[in-house]
Amino acid sequence: MRILYNIYHSKGIFLVWHQWCLYYAAGVCLLLSPVRSDDACPSSCICARDAGTVTCLPDGEETELPGDMPEWTSTLILKGRNISTLPRGALTINGTKLVMMTLSLSYNGIQVIEPYAFLGLPRLHLLDLSHNQLEFISARAFHGLPELRSLYLNYSILPPAIAHLSGALSAENLRNLHRLELAGNGLKSIPLERLDMYSLHALVLTDNSIENIERENITNLYQERRLRVYLSLNPFRCNCELEAFYYWLKNSSQCPDAGRLLCSQPEGKSGIPVEKLRSEDVDCMSENLEAVSYVFLGIVLALIGVVFLMVLYLNRRGIKRWLNNIREACRDQMEVYHYRYEQDSDPRLANVAV
Known part of the structure; x- marks a missing residue:
């Protein structure tokens, strides 16, 4: 019995020792194994996992978006790359939907945004495409962004893309958009077919080429009381065609920068604030x-x-x-004058008279 007990006890010690060896080997393998691809930080990028931020700066002549973005990325800042086209699902990782909420793609020389370019970003709240060179924007460029709140397109839209802009900015694509910035794009009118976008609160149209706001858009603005429109640095033509816009500006508080709206034409009114015009200046009647x-x-x-x-x-x-x-x-009168002149000029007639 004693011998059997010793054998059983020795076998138990061996099993425990063998189990600990397996645990140790597994730990060493985990420590020595490479980091998973979904957690890897792309080259030329700086990652801060605690903040969920990935910042990618130019490294040479980069012409593509960085691949294999970490799935935990909530904020991606990408600048200074020569990216000409944003294709379908440009930031999708093997069909995985990212938790990204902020995406900044300014100063990248983007020229074309293809349909469904931002597919796979259903939680995106802010998209910044400012300071690019957009020549074409697909009507479905912003499809797949149901939670988008802020869209910045400042100083980005070239004349060929202006015609495509209203289709891309339809209410169907951007139902929950709160803020839309379109400053510095040479726009001559509001590039929205419909202003009754469900949640739009701020529309920035500063530093464009707008001379007047059409009466139809003024009617829509009266209906959208919550909407604030920024219009400074536009060359307004202050004639009677400005009548509807002038009275909207005077009777509404929807233009926070109304005091900085200046007339550019005609010459007699150049530099005068639109608010300071007299009603007779814009009275078409x-x-x-x-x-x-x-x-x-x-x-x-x-x-x-x-x-x-x-x-x-x-x-x-x-x-x-x-x-x-x-x-x-x-x-007759001239003959009388002529006769008198002849008498006065003859000295003999003068002596006779004496």
Whole structure:
């Protein structure tokens, strides 16, 4: 019995020792094994996992987006790369939906945004595409962003892309958008077919080429009371066509920078704040009445001229006789002056008179 007990006890010690050896080997393997690809920080990028931030700066002539973004990335800042095109699912990792909430792609020379370029980012709240060179924006460029709150497109849109902008910014694509910035793009009008976007609170259109806001858009602005529109640094043409916009500006608080809106034309009103204009300056009725009054005056003067010519024509014989009489009277008077002059010039006649 003693021998059997010793054998059993020795076997138990061996099993425990063998189990600890397995645990130790597994730990060593984990420590020595490479970091998983979904946690790896891309080259030329700085990662801060605690903050969920990945910042990628230019490293040579980079022309592509960094691959294998960590799945924990909530903020991606990418600048200074020569990325000409954003293809479908440009930031998707093997079809995985990222938790990314902020994406900054400014200063990357982006020219084309293809359909579904941001697919796989359903939780994205802020997208910054400022300071690029966009020539084409697909109508479905922003599909797949149901949670997008802020979209920045400042100083990015070239003239060829302006025609595509209204389709890309439709309410169907951006139902939850709160802030839209389109400063410095040479826009001549509000590039939205419909302003009744469900959640839009701020629309930044500063430093563009807007001369007037159409009456239809003014009507929509009155309906969207929560919307704030920023319009400074635009060359407003202060004539009677500005009437609807002028009264909206005076009667509404929807333009926070209203005091900085200046007239650029006509020359007599250049530099004058739009708010300081008089109602007569933009009163189309007064301008129309003034134009009508000038036309009426011209018609009256023309009628007077016609009547005068008709009177002359009808009395042409009497006028001719009157002119002849005046001519004869003038001739007689001149003969008398001539006779007196001859007498005064003869000295003999002067001695006789003495």
